[in-house]
Amino acid sequence: MVPETTPIVSLILRTATRYVFAVMLLLSIFLLLRGHNEPGGGFIGGLVAGIAFVLYAIAFDVESARTLLRIEPRVLVGSGLLMAAFAGIIALALGDPFLTGEWATIPIPLLGDTYLGTPFIFDVGVYLVVIGITLVIVLTLAEE
Secondary structure, X not given: OOOOOOOOOOHHHHHHHHHHHHHHHHHHHHHHHHOOOOOOOHHHHHHHHHHHHHHHHHHOOHHHHHHHHOOOHHHHHHHHHHHHHHHHHHHHHOOOOOOXXXXXXXXXXXXXXXXXXXXXXXXXXXXXXXXXXXHHXXXXXXXX
């Protein structure tokens, strides 16, 4: 019989999580960046990143996952909401309807002209909100 205080987590799961975690975060960033022209975007990228931290919490513990995150999930939610709102306010400031896509050309040395738009800022906001909400829900339930 195993004592209740001893976590029964596979060594294989812990080892695999160390490698899969980084790959999942890279995949989430890829999905975020690809989302404007093809399937992907802030929502699915945020889910993949959130699931990476959930997997880490399952393999190790909730405190280890919170330490790895380095920021309170509720702060991610608030930051994401502010970014999404900021993306809409930019259009209002330019005299267009709320959340109208606005674009700026930014010259980057060696890369040439790069276009940055409010849809990308909105997507990053959604990305942060989804990561935050996912972690608030799952980590709170895991702590109980």
